[in-house]
Amino acid sequence: MDFNFTEEQDMVRDGLTRMVRENYDWDTRRGVVASEAGWRPEVWAQLAELGILGMPFSEEDGGFGGGAVDSMVVMEEFGKGLVVEPFVPTVVCAGGFLKHAGTAAQKEEHIGGIVDGSRIFAFAYAEPRGRYDYANLETTAKKDGGDYVLNGHKAVVIGAPWASHLIVTARTSGERTDKQGISVFVVDKSADGVVTRDYPTIDGRHASEVYFENVTVSPEALIGEEGNALxxxxxxxxxxxxxxxxxxxxxxxxxxxxxxxxxxxxxxxxxxxxxxxxxxxxxxxxxxxxxxxxxxxxxxxxxxxxxxxxxxxxxxxxxxxxxxxxxxxxxxxxxxxxxxxxxxxxxxxxxxxxxxxxxxxxxxxxxxxxxxxxxx
Missing domain, CATH: 1.20.140.10 (Butyryl-CoA Dehydrogenase, subunit A, domain 3)
Known part of the structure; x- marks a missing residue:
């Protein structure tokens, strides 16, 4: 099996190595993690400018035609510097949902913002009683006319303090642990009824407890088929x-x-x-x-x-x-x-x-x- 990287991937690795070395020396990272913001939007903008945020997306979706191997190259370099910017929640998770199941309108609305760094996502899936089971959901999304109304609590949502939008898993039908009846929604974090409690994590990142209190979202917020998202x-x-x-x-x-x-x-x-x-x-x-x-x-x-x-x-x-x-x-x-x-x-x-x-x-x-x- 050929484990050699392409010339472009080697160039990306070299560029990220330099960037991490320049921006993530120990004293600088320690200061960033201890700051009120906990991250640097200017570094995120630099990643967008370098094309890092658009690498895993196809050219049709506004990206640069890469894939999982490109994300692997990026994440290995991020690991070397303990980079805290939310690449996985935004590019891998939110980008993955949009790539695999997003409508043309959803891709047009969100992927461009991910690529240029203006739209940041957090993936709200974990719940206090979920214990790694994605189907164990108490958060609900009930139909109200043409819209959905979300209620529930998501725990340890990494990157949520910095996010503009959330990807939320919720139960649209069935009992708490049923494999069917699970759906995925895009939710604007500034929507009425979204309440967050932010805190730093022990490894230097930031997370939130996110509460949904009668949050109304339109049918256009649903990613993929209702009830079959597992x-x-x-x-x-x-x-x-x-x-x-x-x-x-x-x-x-x-x-x-x-x-x-x-x-x-x-x-x-x-x-x-x-x-x-x-x-x-x-x-x-x-x-x-x-x-x-x-x-x-x-x-x-x-x-x-x-x-x-x-x-x-x-x-x-x-x-x-x-x-x-x-x-x-x-x-x-x-x-x-x-x-x-x-x-x-x-x-x-x-x-x-x-x-x-x-x-x-x-x-x-x-x-x-x-x-x-x-x-x-």
């Missing part, structure tokens, strides 16, 4: 998982590199701790985990366009194994750094936090192991 949700979240696996690979690579460099500088008993064989073995194990994660990310990304079962097997295998690798590399990095690794003075603590949180997004290790077993 397969679409699973497809888009699988694409988001593959993108975040690439992000985790970037973060793991930097965490390993930082640990090796620290082991060459930190001395005990008059010698660098990297001379101790037991620590050398542990750092080799970290590198092995990273290389396995890269291979699984490639496989999952390349199988996103396969049949549903093949796609889900590859994605769940990657998410489960990379979740384990992220825990291992993050914890080993902290232990080898010692107490300094837990301070805000060193960047390694931030990488540890992001790698830890990675496991909980779109299903943890146990969830994806169970899904993989069920599909096998």
């Amino acid at each position: 397969p679409l949700i699973e497809r888009v979240t699988d694409e988001a998982i593959a993108a975040q696996c690439a992000e985790a690979c970037g973060a793991m690579k930097v965490a390993h590199t930082m640990t090796v460099e620290y082991s060459r500088q930190r001395k005990q008993f008059g010698v660098p701790i990297g001379k101790f064989q037991v620590l050398q073995h542990r750092m080799v194990d970290m590198y092995t985990e990273y290389e396995q994660s890269v291979s699984l990310t490639y496989l999952a990304t390349l199988r996103l366009d396969a049949d549903e079962r093949t796609r889900q097997l590859a994605v769940s295998a990657a998410k489960a194994r990379i979740g384990q690798a992220a825990h291992h590399i993050g914890q080993e990095a902290i232990q080898i750094h010692g107490g300094m690794g837990m301070t805000d003075e060193l960047a390694i603590g931030a990488y540890f936090k992001r790698l830890t949180i990675f496991d909980s997004e779109f299903g943890n290790v146990d969830h994806h192991m169970k899904r993989h077993i069920a599909l096998s």
Whole structure:
């Protein structure tokens, strides 16, 4: 299998490497994360200017004709710098729903805004009692004449404080855990009845609890077929998982590199701790985990366009194994750094936090192991 990237993808990687290096050194990122805004709109505008936000969209939809591999390249570089800008919620998730099931009018209205950076989305799917089950929904969307009225609560909506629009999953019929009766809507965050409670997350991003209190949306807000959105949700979240696996690979690579460099500088008993064989073995194990994660990310990304079962097997295998690798590399990095690794003075603590949180997004290790077993 050919794992070589195209010349254009290599150019994008090189450009993003420079951009992340210039905009995401440790002191700058720490200041951005601690600021009231928590992100930089000017960086988002720069990504739009470079064409990064339009890469995964077809030329017919106003993009640059890329796909999942291009998103993988972008996310790996973002992972290296712990970039907080909402690429996955906006480009991968919202863009995925619009690409796969949006009407011509919806694509025209929203994709152009995503590509030029003027429209930012957050994906409101998780609920307090959902436990990774996309069908376990208490948020409802009931017909009222020609419109829909939304009521419910979405939890930990990443990027919502910065979003102009929300992609919302809601139940239009059936009981709470039924596989049928699920629909997806585009909701303007400024609509009457949308209430948000914003907060920073432990890994430096920002999220919101989003409440819908009799929010009226038109039929044109419905993405795809009413009541049959679960397969679409699973497809888009699988694409988001593959993108975040690439992000985790970037973060793991930097965490390993930082640990090796620290082991060459930190001395005990008059010698660098990297001379101790037991620590050398542990750092080799970290590198092995990273290389396995890269291979699984490639496989999952390349199988996103396969049949549903093949796609889900590859994605769940990657998410489960990379979740384990992220825990291992993050914890080993902290232990080898010692107490300094837990301070805000060193960047390694931030990488540890992001790698830890990675496991909980779109299903943890146990969830994806169970899904993989069920599909096998």
